Amino acid sequence: MTDDYTPPKVWSQKGQNGGQFASINKPTAGAQFDRDLPVGRHPLQLYSLATPNGQKVTIMLEELLEAGHDAEYDAWLIRIGDGDQFGSGFVAANPNSKIPAMMDHSVTPPRRVFESGSILVYLAEKFGAFLPADPTARTEAMNWLFWQMGSAPFLGGGFGHFYAYAPVKIEYAIDRYTMEAKRQLDVLNRHLADNRFMAGDEYSIADMAIWPWYGQVVAGKLYGDAATFLDADIYANVRRWHDEIAVRPAVQRGIMVNKTSGDPSQQLWERHDASDFQTRTQDKIGTQ
Numbered sequence: 001m002t003d004d005y006t007p008p009k010v011w012s013q014k015g016q017n018g019g020q021f022a023s024i025n026k027p028t029a030g031a032q033f034d035r036d037l038p039v040g041r042h043p044l045q046l047y048s049l050a051t052p053n054g055q056k057v058t059i060m061l062e063e064l065l066e067a068g069h070d071a072e073y074d075a076w077l078i079r080i081g082d083g084d085q086f087g088s089g090f091v092a093a094n095p096n097s098k099i100p101a102m103m104d105h106s107v108t109p110p111r112r113v114f115e116s117g118s119i120l121v122y123l124a125e126k127f128g129a130f131l132p133a134d135p136t137a138r139t140e141a142m143n144w145l146f147w148q149m150g151s152a153p154f155l156g157g158g159f160g161h162f163y164a165y166a167p168v169k170i171e172y173a174i175d176r177y178t179m180e181a182k183r184q185l186d187v188l189n190r191h192l193a194d195n196r197f198m199a200g201d202e203y204s205i206a207d208m209a210i211w212p213w214y215g216q217v218v219a220g221k222l223y224g225d226a227a228t229f230l231d232a233d234i235y236a237n238v239r240r241w242h243d244e245i246a247v248r249p250a251v252q253r254g255i256m257v258n259k260t261s262g263d264p265s266q267q268l269w270e271r272h273d274a275s276d277f278q279t280r281t282q283d284k285i286g287t288q
């Protein structure tokens, strides 16, 4: 890889580029092998991994349960590093081969829901929760939800990729995406100066979508030392908002679901029952 690359007339894949996730990157879509998805006993079946996009949905499901809604679910692990997202069953649930994907078996035939933002809206409408009823606040929640869906690829796929994952550190790419990540953090910081939550006083799916990305990066939970590199202390309002949400019991459970790295006591690879948080975390499974 050099810095004097001249693109050929027609691009072609030259094999592995050595980067993290290189083995799962292909320029084509569609199933690569036959594999049905497992189905558990609950109406909602989630197929995911505890990346920020996955955590949005498990936080929402745990918040719904915490609030007394009948949102019981099975969460199955999709190991994207192993290519599980290219199995035929997963591709039928999400033709885009990305976690999270959900199937709602409470309707016939079962309904697929993919794209984390779509899943959040689907669940909010299904249970009538975490999307404000007031039209102005509801619109504001949707504004920020869609802001997140459009913005986070610059934080994750742009900044996170080139700062933490790329096999070579390319100053141009890191500069470009750091600039944008910091601009986005400043957008949030200014908004949260006058608002307790993203849509005002009410905690909503907009917070659940934004927190796993921007909240966790400011709190030093994403991309190694990125919080220092981004000088995250200057985003004090984002930090205040992060800290308030981080102590919610549903958030603490939600971020554990489908987690396969870090402290074993915080990893719940699959979630099929509320009691799993007490009995099935990796520290306990490992000793059984």
Ligand SMILES: N[C@@H](CCC(=O)N[C@@H](CS)C(=O)NCC(=O)O)C(=O)O
Residues within 6 Å of the ligand: 024, 051, 052, 053, 054, 080, 085, 097, 098, 099, 100, 114, 115, 116, 117
């Ligand atoms: N816009 C999608 C993005 C989902 C996404 O990028 N998922 C990543 C993990 S965070 C994934 O499944 N990557 C696997 C792959 O690219 O093959 C959403 O919000 O659901």
